[in-house]
Amino acid sequence: MHTKGTFKPEEFERDIYKTWEEKKYFHAEVDKSKEPFCIIMPPPNVTSQAHIGHALDMTYQDVLTRFKRMQGKSALWLPGADHAALATEVKLVEKLKKEGKTKEQIGREAFDKEAWAWYNHYGDRIMTQFKTLGFSADWDRYHFTMDKTSTSAVLEAFIRLYDKGLIYRGTRQTHYCVSCKSVISDDEVVYSDEKGSMWHIRYPFADGSGYIVVATTRPETLFGDTAVAVNPKDKRYKKLVGKMLKLPLTTREIPIIADDYVEESFGTGMVKITPAHDPNDYEVGKRHNLELISVIDKEGKMSAVSGKEFEGLSIKDARAKVEKLLKEQGLLEKVEPYTHSVGHCERCKTPIEPMITEQWFVKMSELVKPAIKVVKDGGLKIYPKRFEKNYFHWLNNIQDWCISRQIWTGHRIPIYYCDKCKNVVASKNAPTKCEKCGCTHFTQDPDVLDTWFSSALWPFSTLGWPEKTEDFNYFYPTSVLVTAYDILTQWATKMVYMGFECAKDTPFRNCLIHGLVRDEQGRKMSKSLGNGIDPLEVSEKYGADALRLALVKDIALGIDTKFSMTKVDNSRAFLNKVWNASKFVSLHSSDVELVPIEEVKKDVKDKWMLYKLSHLIKTVTSNLEKFDIGMALSNIYNFIWNEFCDWYVELCKPSIFKGGEEKANTVSVLNFVFDKLLKLLHPFAPFVTEYIYQNIKTLDKSESIMIASFPTASNVSAFKKAYLEEEQRLEAIKLIRNIKAEAKIASNVRSLVYFSGELTNDAKDEIEKLATIVLTNERGAGRIVITSLGEFVLLDEKKDKGEIEKDLLAQIEKIKFEIERSQKMLSNPRFVEKAPQSLVEEEKRKLENNNLTFETLKSKLNSLK
RNA sequence: GGGAGUUUAGCUCAGUUGGGAGAGCAUCUGCCUUACAAGCAGGCGGUCGUAGGUUCGAGCCCUACAAUUCCCACCA
Numbered sequence: 001m002h003t004k005g006t007f008k009p010e011e012f013e014r015d016i017y018k019t020w021e022e023k024k025y026f027h028a029e030v031d032k033s034k035e036p037f038c039i040i041m042p043p044p045n046v047t048s049q050a051h052i053g054h055a056l057d058m059t060y061q062d063v064l065t066r067f068k069r070m071q072g073k074s075a076l077w078l079p080g081a082d083h084a085a086l087a088t089e090v091k092l093v094e095k096l097k098k099e100g101k102t103k104e105q106i107g108r109e110a111f112d113k114e115a116w117a118w119y120n121h122y123g124d125r126i127m128t129q130f131k132t133l134g135f136s137a138d139w140d141r142y143h144f145t146m147d148k149t150s151t152s153a154v155l156e157a158f159i160r161l162y163d164k165g166l167i168y169r170g171t172r173q174t175h176y177c178v179s180c181k182s183v184i185s186d187d188e189v190v191y192s193d194e195k196g197s198m199w200h201i202r203y204p205f206a207d208g209s210g211y212i213v214v215a216t217t218r219p220e221t222l223f224g225d226t227a228v229a230v231n232p233k234d235k236r237y238k239k240l241v242g243k244m245l246k247l248p249l250t251t252r253e254i255p256i257i258a259d260d261y262v263e264e265s266f267g268t269g270m271v272k273i274t275p276a277h278d279p280n281d282y283e284v285g286k287r288h289n290l291e292l293i294s295v296i297d298k299e300g301k302m303s304a305v306s307g308k309e310f311e312g313l314s315i316k317d318a319r320a321k322v323e324k325l326l327k328e329q330g331l332l333e334k335v336e337p338y339t340h341s342v343g344h345c346e347r348c349k350t351p352i353e354p355m356i357t358e359q360w361f362v363k364m365s366e367l368v369k370p371a372i373k374v375v376k377d378g379g380l381k382i383y384p385k386r387f388e389k390n391y392f393h394w395l396n397n398i399q400d401w402c403i404s405r406q407i408w409t410g411h412r413i414p415i416y417y418c419d420k421c422k423n424v425v426a427s428k429n430a431p432t433k434c435e436k437c438g439c440t441h442f443t444q445d446p447d448v449l450d451t452w453f454s455s456a457l458w459p460f461s462t463l464g465w466p467e468k469t470e471d472f473n474y475f476y477p478t479s480v481l482v483t484a485y486d487i488l489t490q491w492a493t494k495m496v497y498m499g500f501e502c503a504k505d506t507p508f509r510n511c512l513i514h515g516l517v518r519d520e521q522g523r524k525m526s527k528s529l530g531n532g533i534d535p536l537e538v539s540e541k542y543g544a545d546a547l548r549l550a551l552v553k554d555i556a557l558g559i560d561t562k563f564s565m566t567k568v569d570n571s572r573a574f575l576n577k578v579w580n581a582s583k584f585v586s587l588h589s590s591d592v593e594l595v596p597i598e599e600v601k602k603d604v605k606d607k608w609m610l611y612k613l614s615h616l617i618k619t620v621t622s623n624l625e626k627f628d629i630g631m632a633l634s635n636i637y638n639f640i641w642n643e644f645c646d647w648y649v650e651l652c653k654p655s656i657f658k659g660g661e662e663k664a665n666t667v668s669v670l671n672f673v674f675d676k677l678l679k680l681l682h683p684f685a686p687f688v689t690e691y692i693y694q695n696i697k698t699l700d701k702s703e704s705i706m707i708a709s710f711p712t713a714s715n716v717s718a719f720k721k722a723y724l725e726e727e728q729r730l731e732a733i734k735l736i737r738n739i740k741a742e743a744k745i746a747s748n749v750r751s752l753v754y755f756s757g758e759l760t761n762d763a764k765d766e767i768e769k770l771a772t773i774v775l776t777n778e779r780g781a782g783r784i785v786i787t788s789l790g791e792f793v794l795l796d797e798k799k800d801k802g803e804i805e806k807d808l809l810a811q812i813e814k815i816k817f818e819i820e821r822s823q824k825m826l827s828n829p830r831f832v833e834k835a836p837q838s839l840v841e842e843e844k845r846k847l848e849n850n851n852l853t854f855e856t857l858k859s860k861l862n863s864l865k
Numbered sequence: 866g867g868g869a870g871u872u873u874a875g876c877u878c879a880g881u882u883g884g885g886a887g888a889g890c891a892u893c894u895g896c897c898u899u900a901c902a903a904g905c906a907g908g909c910g911g912u913c914g915u916a917g918g919u920u921c922g923a924g925c926c927c928u929a930c931a932a933u934u935c936c937c938a939c940c941a
Contacts (some may be wrong), residue, residue: 007903191939198941216941229941262941271941280941340940389869390936397937485870486936515870520877522934554879554888559870560934562877566890573903584900623881634879638888649900657899734907741907747896748906772898772906821885830921831884839884 002586002695007572007579009543013687017131020690025706026136028076030474037068037075038478040459040508041137042491043082043145047091047122050129052517052525052551052563053484055535059548060482060514062135063629066683068479069136070710076475077136078462079127080143083119085410085451086180086188090347092118092409103408111408119146129536134544134686136706143462145454146411153461154411154454155428157502162415162426166367166501167403169424171358173275173282174402175343178300179350182406183359185450186399187490189343189352198338199323200268202331203228206244206253212237213333215267217340218277219326220318222247223306224295225254227273229284232258234269248331249322250307259284276356292356298406300353315353360404360413360447368395370500371493380496382511383627384558387488394489395497403450410448417443456494459507466502476503480510480627485558488513512627515560517551522562538568545685546572552684553637555630574637575688578681581645582692585674588656588667589697595668596699601661603762604729605651606669607722610714612643613673617713620680629684636680644677647730654765671698676711729763732787736771739783739794750774754782757790783807784860786853791860801864808861815854822847 020026028038039061044054061077069075092114093103103111127142143150161167174183199219202211214228225247230237237256244253261284262271275285276292285292297303302310302318310318326332343352372395374380375388382388404413416425420439425431433440454461459481463472477499481492492511499507518524519531538547549571555561602610616639623632648670655666675698682689682705693705702708736753745751753773768775776795781804783794822843825831832840 006901214941218941267941273941278941280939386869393868393937489936516935554877556879559878564877564890566877569903570889576903577901580901580904582900587900619881626881628881631879631881634888642888645901646905653899737906738908741895744895748898749896825921828921832921834921835884842884 002582002692004583007576007688009545009575009687010540012691013132013134013544016687016690017134020136020704020706021131021139023704024140025704026077026138027140028074028138030470031074032474034072034074036475036479037065037073038475039065039077039480039482040462040478041077041079042481042483042487043080043143043455043458044126045084045087046081046119046126046144047084047088048126050126050133050535052533052535054126054130055133055547056514056517056551056561057482057484058130058133058135059551060512060629062137062548062686063552063683064480064482064624064627065136066686066706067624067710069706070679070682070708072709074474076138076141078141078143079130079135079137079139080458080462081123081126081145082451082455083115083144083146083410085405085448086182086184086347086407087451088115088118089407089409090180108408115409119144132536132544133539133547136686141462145451145458149464150454150457150461151411153457153465153502154449155414156466157457157498158414158449158453159426159428160502161362166363167360167426168363169358169360170400171356173279173354173356174359175352176298176355176357177345177348177350177352178296178298179348180345180407181298183355183357183402183404184345184352185402185452188346190346191341191343193339194342195337195339196342197335198267199326199335200333201248201272201326202333203245203248203272204331206246211331212240212245212256212270213268214270214272216272217338218274218319219322220302220306220315221274221277221295222272222322223250223302223310224274224276224293225272226275226285226290226293227254227257227288229257229259229262229271229273230269231260231262231264234262234264236264236269248329249325257284257288259287277354279354282354282356294356296353296355298355298357359402360415360445362401362403364398364400364497367497367501368398371395371497374496374500374506380506380509380511383513387485387511387513387558390485390489391493394493398493401450403453404445404447405450406447408448410451411454413445413447413449415445417445419443452491452494455491456498457502459495459499460503472503476507477505478508480512481508482512482514484516485513486516510627513558515555515558517563518560520562520564522560525563533563538565542568542572543575543687545575545688549574549633549637549684552629553633557628557630574641575685577641577645578678578685578688579692581640581649581674582678582696584649585667585670586696588663589671592664592667594671594697594699595664597668597672600668600672601665602669603655603665604722604726605648605762605766606666607716607719608726609644609648609651609669609673611716611719611723612639613676614713614716617676617680617711621710621713624683633684636677636684640677640681644673648673650770651726651766654762654769671696679705679708679711682706682708728788729766732789732792733767733771735785735787736767736773736792736794739785739792740771740773743783743794745794745796747772752776752795754778754780754793754795755790759789763789784811784857786811786856788849791856805861805864808857808864812854812857812861815850815857819847819850819854822850 065075065077096103175189176183196217198215198217200213200215201219202213204211228245240256241258243256245256247254261280273281273284275282275290276294277296293305295303295306300315302313304311344350345352372392375382375391382391414426414428416427416431418434418437418439419441421434421437423434423436431442459478460476463469463476465472483492495507499505523531525532535547546568550567616635620632620635652666652670655662678689678693690705740751751773753775755775756777764775780795785792825843
């Protein structure tokens with residue numbers, strides 16, 4: 001039995017998890033007799049370590065999975081990891097650099113091997129970490145975005161989209177990272193303000209009649225200028241439109257054009273247009289049919305177009321040289337400091353270069369339509385609802401998705417070019433013979449796919465798609481996606497439109513958005529700030545259960561949460577409380593033959609407890625169904641501590657100490673209730689609940705609490721009367737405790753209290769024990785308190801008449817205030833008319849009671865005089 | 866520039882269709898009462914950001930404003 005020892009989670013968490021794994025409780029099977037429930041785990045980067053954000057995200061998922069599993073669903077939580085192509089490549093290149101190598105030196109094949117060695121090395125580290133936090137994912141179905149099934153899904157999806165004309169190759173301006181030597185998507189560009197300079201450069205007129213001045217932050221791109229633009233409404237420059245300028249440091253001439261894009265008030269009102277190296281200029285260039293001149297190459301060096309003097313220079317050197325030459329030629333008006341926003345590569349932090357390149361794109365306009373519709377129609381619900389706005393905004397403004405990357409890590413694009421006739425073939429395997437020219441030699445496109453391409457297929461690739469597997473048929477669409485709001489648009493949207501395109505349905509029915517975990521000052525946790533909290537350290541010290549509770553207690557959906565060790569301490573204190581409650585239950589159950597709940601003779605306190613328990617079960621279940629796990633946990637926490645421990649356990653003691661049948665009955669109910677509470681708590685604190693469950697005596701015990709049934713509310717309307725009766729007793733106890741404290745009587749001193757009304761023996765025992773008093777019907781003077789049971793007088797306090805009178809007057813004042821309040825409401829005809837009848841009745845009842853109390857108090861006062 | 870969140874006790878935050886303001890921590894008082902001092906009992910503490918409006922009634926609904934955080938776009 002479980003009657004000794006203190007709460008030491010480190011002594012049992014590991015073993016319990018091992019048992020769960022051995023018993024295969026995490027494994028979900030296709031079972032047509034059960035309803036499916038499925039969560040696909042958002043795959044963390046395979047090489048990352050578990051951080052506090054994961055802990056929150058996964059706790060949400062584990063709570064829901066465990067809840068549904070206990071409800072009898074076939075609950076699948078499918079885990080996996082992501083290869084994070086660009087992030088991994090950056091790290092691999094760094095590693096090679098340390099070894100004095102480059103990826104080009106070792107070649108593509110060897111590089112692939114390096115990548116796989118890397119995956120294998122880190123492969124299950126993060127998943128092992130997740131296990132220590134108690135997560136109940138089905139590890140048998142672990143997937144990786146580069147594994148066979150995922151690769152097969154990627155190939156299938158690519159070729160389908162290609163054949164439908166939804167994937168195409170195009171030349172356009174894209175963000176290019178000269179360090180990663182790859183194009184990156186808009187989402188992978190992070191902007192930050194940087195101190196730079198604004199160069200004011202003189203562009204002479206071609207006819208030698210003076211010059212104009214343009215302002216730029218990128219003087220080195222002037223070799224790519226193909227025009228200077230002014231606003232068509234700008235009176236200053238209207239006459240100049242059409243005139244030709246001599247481009248400094250070159251022999252070229254460029255025109256002055258008019259375009260709305262230019263703001264009159266900014267800089268000089270004249271903008272140099274460099275279509276190949278600026279997104280806005282690119283658009284202007286398209287409108288005016290300007291030539292694209294690339295002056296920066298993919299290495300981040302100046303190209304031949306910029307002239308012999310500049311060719312091969314870095315951007316930085318070129319900039320300095322341009323400045324020097326302009327100065328020498330008297331073409332530099334001034335240089336002023338200027339702070340502006342500069343885009344950087346998310347992974348390697350290098351400033352990005354807008355560049356014209358040839359890339360593969362996914363055409364979005366049609367693809368996006370069902371994804372918008374499903375949310376509008378309610379086929380996919382987003383919690384909280386307000387995030388729908390972000391979702392729609394994103395999809396309505398979406399650009400074609402650039403999916404090719406010039407790196408080596410990831411899924412290679414399944415496009416082959418005929419060596420002879422350049423025929424383009426999309427194929428899962430290398431084609432053997434060209435249909436057009438019969439050539440047998442093909443070269444595969446060197447690029448790989450954006451990581452998000454495989455992540456977009458994640459909800460169905462993990463279930464076996466494109467094969468028509470049983471898993472896919474049973475579990476797809478999945479039940480809910482759990483993720484933080486920062487990734488809703490980047491990832492969730494992709495899964496939805498790819499889900500419709502490939503798997504013909506929404507990938508998940510619900511999308512649950514939670515906030516981010518911040519530090520105590522509300523800052524984002526990051527390596528550079530050094531404010532990160534390692535969930536594994538916390539778990540090791542305080543137990544995984546305490547960590548989980550600290551993360552999700554009192555959090556609201558979609559709202560950031562601040563993490564603090566105070567919360568962990570509090571959670572541990574709560575678990576300790578549960579631990580001690582279990583010791584109490586155990587201690588008194590050992591010598592008792594438990595009676596099934598239907599057959600137990602229940603007294604008032606038992607009915608009161610069962611009545612309240614039934615309501616708790618309803619509330620918790622409904623909150624969990626709404627994904628409000630923060631609220632559900634609060635419900636359970638408050639009930640266990642404030643209702644069960646503080647009141648019910650104490651109420652049980654008189655019966656327990658009496659022994660015999662009365663004890664057996666009480667302990668049976670106590671056991672029943674505690675068992676239900678453990679089950680309610682289990683999804684949140686799986687380890688300690690399992691440990692206690694295994695070590696206490698209960699009827700109908702399952703092999704594990706994990707697979708026990710989640711409590712369901714029973715009909716308790718018959719207990720309502722007893723419930724109200726108990727509430728009256730508790731009210732009296734609280735009021736008596738209160739006057740005792742006010743009278744400065746120590747809480748452990750048994751006070752003599754006068755009471756003249758009728759009480760059952762039970763009630764008398766309870767009140768005497770819990771208020772620490774002895775009741776007597778011998779009248780005396782003292783502090784008076786009026787309760788719904790009658791009048792109690794505290795006798796053992798030496799008080800003179802004056803003080804008692806003062807007390808009474810204070811009570812009378814209080815009650816008068818109440819009476820006036822009720823009267824005011826009830827005398828308002830519009831309240832009586834319009835407010836719900838039950839409310840009006842309630843108010844009338846209160847007024848009546850208060851009037852009675854008022855009369856009693858007044859007669860007391862009079863009798864003193 | 867566009868959009869969203871937040872603003873409630875000293876601190877961290879709940880508050881489920883509008884119907885007498887809540888928890889934890891901190892603090893104060895008294896208790897080592899036979900499950901638990903990681904505890905028990907009792908207190909102190911709030912014009913619910915500001916100003917209007919709707920309503921019999923507003924922390925909750927509407928409007929404006931302020932502070933703060935974030936997202937998107939952009940910054941020649």
